[in-house]
Amino acid sequence: MSTAAAAGEPDSHGTAIAAERRWAWVVIAIMALLVAMMIFTGLHWSAMPPSRVETVDVKTLHLKGEFVESNLGTSVGADGKVTVRLVAQQYSFEPQCIVVPAGMPVTFRGTSTDTIHGFVVGTTNANTMLIPAFVSTFTTTFPKTGEQLMPCHEYCGTGHEAMWARVQVLPAAEFMAKAKPGERLSCVPR
Numbered sequence: 001m002s003t004a005a006a007a008g009e010p011d012s013h014g015t016a017i018a019a020e021r022r023w024a025w026v027v028i029a030i031m032a033l034l035v036a037m038m039i040f041t042g043l044h045w046s047a048m049p050p051s052r053v054e055t056v057d058v059k060t061l062h063l064k065g066e067f068v069e070s071n072l073g074t075s076v077g078a079d080g081k082v083t084v085r086l087v088a089q090q091y092s093f094e095p096q097c098i099v100v101p102a103g104m105p106v107t108f109r110g111t112s113t114d115t116i117h118g119f120v121v122g123t124t125n126a127n128t129m130l131i132p133a134f135v136s137t138f139t140t141t142f143p144k145t146g147e148q149l150m151p152c153h154e155y156c157g158t159g160h161e162a163m164w165a166r167v168q169v170l171p172a173a174e175f176m177a178k179a180k181p182g183e184r185l186s187c188v189p190r
């Protein structure tokens, strides 16, 4: 051993530092790549981080306030803004069929009565979790008309895979012709 060291065995301490330094650069490159991907997907796909915390009382949700059954569905406000209100519960969404206009900003407001649910609308960027006692909200625009499936995408129990709704995206003019002030639109007959 001692003869090998004397004969110029590589400096193991120096080798370790060089290896650590190379590894540090690899990690920095990986982190830079991930941050770049987050920025790209955020801008390119209009990913929407939650903007604030809004709570609602689960115990009185069905009885009063914004999420009573008669207030669920799509409404057009006096200012022309389109809002969809929905409630998720094991194992369905209310309303079962949501109607929205194409090419106009649509704001979703939703919550859950029991456990964590979530939904994504077809291949659009409409995608959120629905959490008991919290109001999830986002605004998006549907560029294309047609019907989209809206499955629950958070595992919520044995009926999870059967939990889904539909979204009908109508031409804006057809939607506005159907929308009456103060009314809640959906594509399920009441």
Ligand code: CUA
Pocket: 088, 089, 090, 091, 116, 117, 118, 152, 153, 154, 155, 156, 157, 159, 160, 161, 163
């Ligand atoms: Cu609701 Cu999964």
